[in-house]
Amino acid sequence: MRIGFAGIVHVHAIDYAASLRRLGHEVVGAFDADAVALAAWCARSAVPASSLEDLLESAEAMIVTSATNEHLTYAVRIASAGLPILMEKPLATSLPDAAEIVRVCAEAGVTLMTALPMRFSAAAIGIREWMAGGAAGDVLCLSGVNQSLYPAVEADWFADAERAGGGAVMDHVVHLADLYSWWLDAAPTRVHGTMNSVLYPDAGVDTACLVTLRYPGGQLAIIDASWSRPQNDVVFGTFAVTITCGAGVVDVDAMADHVVVVDAETSRTSWIFASDGPAETMLAEFVAAALEDREPSVTGADGLRASAVALAARDSWRAPAR
Template sequence: MRVGIMSFAHLHAEGYVQNLRRIPGVELIGFSDTDAERGRHFSKLYGLRWFWTHEDLLEERPEAVIITSENATRRPLVEMAAESGAHVLSEKPIATSVADAIAMKRAVDRAGVLFMTAFPMRFSPAVRALREMVASGELGRVLAVVGVNHSENPKHHRPWFAQKELAGGGAVMDHSVHLADLYRWIFEAEVDDVYARIGNPFDPDVDVETAGLLLLNMEGGLPASIDASWSRPSHYPRWGHLRMEVLGEKGAAVLDAFAGHLHLWRRGAGRDYEWLGYHPDPNQGMIDAFIASVRDGGEPPVTWRDGFEAMRVALAAYQSAASGSGVRPTELK
């Protein structure tokens, strides 16, 4: 199977190169990027063919593409890929507006190609174990959920993350979608209402939020929260973490998806030590599932709608913070 990567703007593209190269029968034909400096750098770093335009890449007729452009620029790439007949795995959030997300859906439906949203945490063994606990009734009726998704500021790796025009927002756009998706998937319930407060306590030099607190009402009356931030300093020993606490009538469960680690101590290297995770790579599970869907012709395990609903939660958070009242994601058009 011939696969291409459209844009190296998103830092996850680097990991996806390694994920694709681990799959037998997959040929990574290269990547497209209109940023010359970025194109030359990553072509040399990974030994990849660099296509100056996205059209040039698609002329090679890849069966599938992974789109890792800036948040606000994914719609035209999805439309181009779909028109060429390539199946699509899109980085999250899939778009920064309802209109763009719907246009992407129309494009893939018209072309008859698959669309998968990049939510790798669904493929974490720890997350799957928690989902099974909830589904089996081991915790009883779930009474409340608390979620945290923190990291360092990604602008140090890709400056556009802190540029509202390209990112659509800051930490809320970047991080809340992961937990919003997991809540929908684990508890099999939609988000009825979002109340949010957002701010920028960590980086006064950017025009996007670096922290947000979302209070959600899920279907069936389940209260949930999302604490999303870029609060980790650059010298923190790991990028960040994703954590959930689930309180049920019969018991409670705590998930820390990246807790498995070893300490690597250094001298004179900036950080005194770093965490080396030994947990399975959820990105590998996600990429494996996407390739399997393309090969088998079945619906991907994470769909366009999953990406759409999580995006609407983030957009509802911005509207709520601006208005000071709760917002129903389903009312966003």
């Protein structure tokens, strides 16, 4: 399949391009309004730079990896061209814009998939099946952690409140919010976020947050999200959940399937994951849904639901007067 990129400033964009090639697809080009950033990215990824107009003519599907506040503009252009879209999370910096993205794509009849790769983690799928089969009993509490390196070191727009909509709360909360709703088959009825920027105090956005949620079945959930991993860490982040339920307490670690490697020359330690990873499986699902003209397993509506949680957490917090 011929796939193009609209916006290249997201840290995942270059890995997506490499994964698509491993899967046997052609990355026909990339566009970004920032010509300097585009040229540098294309040189690193060996993807040709293109105008958006040419991409919409040559591509069979598009991936949007721009700053979040540009998502709606790209969605309108791509949907009008009738092309399937894989859009990075969160969908938008406001709930009306996120809802408009879903509406525009539905009206145009194009596939919209949200980039929520943890849905494709073997651990997450196993928990979904375990809960659906009734083995968990009554779920009482979900407590999850999603931490990463400070992404603005590589892509400064992550710490730009206008372009990203917020900091760690917008970057990380959507992943666990999506899994919780998927596992429980419900959206939360109450959301509250507490945030600070003790880490990287000059960032201008929140760099750590704690979000509490309540679900229709009475379940309590917690999301601990931050940019707290050291920049020289062995892994880019952590992703784990503790589930308290009738069957007991279950710990889920989506990063557990790895091999520890120590470089003999530099003494640097790193992790190599034992599989292609959930992101590559997500990309394969997007391509399959586009080729088969069907709804993907993670939809735009799923992305809207998860984005709504992050936005509610952000908006529930009121910073003290400074």
